[in-house]
Amino acid sequence: MKWPKKCCVLILAATVVAFSLCLPRLRQRPMHGDEAVHAVKFGDLLERGDYTYDPNEFHGPMLNYLTLVPAWLASAETLTEISEFTLRIVPVFFAVLMVLGLLLLVDGLGRAAAVCAALLTALSPAMVFYSRYYIQEMLLVSFTFGVIVFGYRYTKSENILWAILTGVCLGLVHATKETCIIAFGSIFLAIVLVLMLRCQQDGHRGFIKTLKTIKGSHFIAGLLAAMVVSVLFFTSFFDNPRGILDSVLTYGTYFDRASQNEIHQHPWYYYLKMLLFFKYGEGPVWSEALIVFLAVVGFIVAMIRKGISAVDFHLLRFIAFYTLTMTIIYSVIRYKTPWCMLGFLHGMILLAGVGAVALVKLVPKVVPRLIVVGLLIAASAHLGFQAYRASFVSYADSRNPYVYAHPTTDVLTVARQTEEMAEVLKRLAEEEPNDVEMHIQVICPGHDYWPLPWYLRRIEKGAVRWRDIVADDVPAASIIIASPDMEQELLRKLYELPPPGKRNLYVPLFDTDMYLRPKVELRGYVRKDLWDRSVNREVPDVVDSITGKKNEK
Secondary structure, three states: OOOOHHHHHHHHHHHHHHHHHHOOOOOOOOOOHHHHHHHHHHHHHHHHOOOOOOOOOOOOOHHHHHHHHHHHHOOOOOHHHOOHHHHHHHHHHHHHHHHHHHHHHHHHHOHHHHHHHHHHHHHOHHHHHHHOOOOOHHHHHHHHHHHHHHHHHHHHHOOHHHHHHHHHHHHHHHOOOOOHHHHHHHHHHHHHHHHHHHHHHHHHHHHHHHHHOOOHHHHHHHHHHHHHHHHHHHOOOOOOOOHHHHHHHHHHHHHHHHHHOOOOEOOOOHHHHHHHOEOOOOOOOEOOHHHHHHHHHHHHHHHHOOOOOOOOHHHHHHHHHHHHHHHHHHHHOOEOOHHHHHHHHHHHHHHHHHHHHHHHHHOOOHHHHHHHHHHHHHHHHHHHHHHHHHHHHOOOOOOOOOOOOOOOOHHHHHHHHHHHHHHHHHHHHHHOOOOOOOOEEEEOHHHOOOOHHHHOOOOOOOOEEEEOOOOOOOOOOOEEEEOHHHHHHHHHHHHHOOOOOOOOOEEEOOOOOEEEEOOEEEEEEEEHHHHHHHHHOOOOOHHHHHHOHHHHO
């Protein structure tokens, strides 16, 4: 295929826009609980070379293995040497790659439509926000896009290389996340519908001609490539053969979770409402209605095969059916999290590129056409403004629709003050090993303390013990961080159970109320005798930074 220079320059410019929105300040936003879980899981792979696919949690292995690349480039050997940047650069890379990948669809979508789709991908607030999330979703969307792109290129050239690359992406999709079956089902149904329409329009000869474009040997090569990639990663490069079976058994767990988990159950219109119009309380209005509207126009263009020239309508219809199927399936499934919409949102963006061009061409006269172009540019700029606001201003604000079950910025303060107090106790323990033990307990019902394990990872291993109940047979720690729900049990353990003379008083570790998430409070306590000794012995500098008003008193 030939790449027109102007088109290439514009798509590369959109790639630069994507980089400028996705890359800066990756450490700014507090780690989401899911991000922290994946980060700690990655730590096992980094430090011990140990990864075993768990069919019940954590999703597929791809995110972990791909994170090894930036970790190695940063010369990191332990989890303590890993930063948020090292982790989040992985989804950023694949988000930007999706913009660049449109170069391979220029002849299918049309030059102008490919450029518009590239720009909308770079500016979409949801795409930008979740490209900075250390979760599997952006990888899943990117690899699925790879299946579409390479599959299309194969139909145009019948080159076995494209068939193999399509297979590789299929394997990567499968090894990324269990929801791949929704993408696979949508792709299959879209192909069937396109073939049926072609058969209806061109007769059986057209249908047979289409099937003949896929050579049997090429199909087998692609299928083998998919299987090899999937098997390699699920078996941890043959260290865990059971991973193959677990990659199938896992669907029992996730089907059950999707039907019974009430926390994440939302109505069918949840995603569409978020995209069309979202406003919480006195917060600002959020909307990606431009993309949805243009996608509808693009869908109509694909169906009537009019309104745009120099495009492959078979590809457009495939994208239209694929996007519609994905949208319906994700809307019907009651289990919903905002990032799950990225798959069909990306399909909408591809259609929106076509819709934008068709809308401009629909207006024949110069002045009205310029007005339409101006409105589209202004609306796109507003998308970019929302993307900036979502990722750099309201990144932890619950009034942001993309912020979902997200930790507050208090988590950073909790982690910092706990880590600094732990350093104080460590120094005291070094001076008085018989009297002081550096021991921290974090007690929250349902193990609801994430992302704290990520933020406290630098504290000496084994010093922090994570619990979901107050255990009477476990000695009380020097530092305790707990949910208020645990307070009565803690008081009983600390002040009622110990005999006289064996009780230790505790003082608050934090000067103000701290929240893990909105309405989910955390409280910190430190043994008073250790606190007093740390202040009286003037353990260097660290005390001042954590005591604040206490030290002034």
